[in-house]
């Protein structure tokens with residue numbers, strides 16, 4: 206395994222807090238104790254991190270502020286403004302629950318992209334139940350309406366995107382969500398297949414999973430299998446809609462990978478190479494840096510420069526673990542967003558041949 210390491214990552218994420226006001230069924234970050242606030246990096250420490258990252262990465266690099274819920278930090282706009290003043294392009298991710306009072310700040314900030322998580326549109330209860338907070342879908346519709354109607358002439362560059370988990374209860378909502386995004390001139394909608402609940406945890410609660418000995422939990426496998434029959438035609442429909450010009454951010458290859466996963470979850474490990482080791486650089490709320498969000502940190506940004514961390518022994522050990530990892534979260538968007546280059550084409554060809562063989566046997 207002597208692949209040349211890129212000198213810089215492609216995806217930069219600052220998870221500025223673990224805290225969250227929702228009670229999602231798919232993610233346990235909200236269960237973190239409120240006390241962790243005192244351990245989070247201060248505004249000045251984040252600014253120092255931003256300066257170091259800028260020095261290493263240069264001008265025009267995309268940076269995503271996420272969490273937890275990043276808008277729970279009172280200094281969110283101070284940090285995003287500072288990042289843009291240094292030359293970063295800034296995006297953020299939000300559950301949309303508490304941002305209605307911040308619409309003016311969002312429009313007048315130099316944000317380029319705000320991703321709002323929304324899981325249903327026709328039956329709002331599906332979204333609300335998945336997030337554990339009544340009224341949360343309606344708040345999102347109101348916020349999107351306000352931003353889209355008020356940003357003209359003030360921040361035309363600001364794009365609003367949807368991030369939607371695909372899970373058993375919202376399959377009938379997937380196509381209407383795409384139609385809503387197109388009708389309301391959102392920049393895109395990005396789907397994320399429901400991932401094993403264990404992967405979405407507060408950094409303060411878990412230092413890393415045992416990725417070496419991972420076996421797909423039976424319950425998660427059952428969830429995926431229960432979705433397969435209905436989900437596969439929906440994915441085919443998404444592919445058609447994408448071809449017809451609807452702005453679906455997932456690549457065709459990623460959508461194809463979802464189908465492989467539905468057909469047999471175990472196949473995904475040979476079909477998709479996980480690339481997070483050479484693409485991702487994520488700083489957690491306490492300054493620890495990870496290449497893979499499920500693995501132990503490679504060190505603290507308070508002790509070493511980002512470039513030193515990227516080239517450290519710990520990073521190369523982590524990359525080795527990524528290379529042999531058997532987990533399925535390789536399907537998530539942080540492994541696909543920048544460019545889908547990790548699809549194992551020979552696997553596809555083998556799969557196609559297998560299907561042709563089966564079909565000719567039947568005839």
Ligand SMILES: C[S@@+](CC[C@H](N)C(=O)[O-])C[C@H]1O[C@@H](n2cnc3c(N)ncnc32)[C@H](O)[C@@H]1O
Nearest residue numbers: 231232272273274298299300322368399400405
């Ligand atoms: C961890 S959240 C952080 C940002 C913000 N709190 C939010 O919900 O948008 C990032 C994204 O992960 C998604 N997510 C949460 N649990 C998930 C799961 N088990 N599988 C796939 N995506 C999940 C959320 O819906 C959200 O779009």
Ligand code: SF4
Nearest residue numbers: 225227229232273300
């Ligand atoms: S998915 Fe986002 S909103 Fe839901 S608990 Fe996790 S961090 Fe909070």
Ligand code: SF4
Nearest residue numbers: 479497499530534535
């Ligand atoms: S599949 Fe990739 S992202 Fe998931 S645990 Fe393994 S290395 Fe990390």
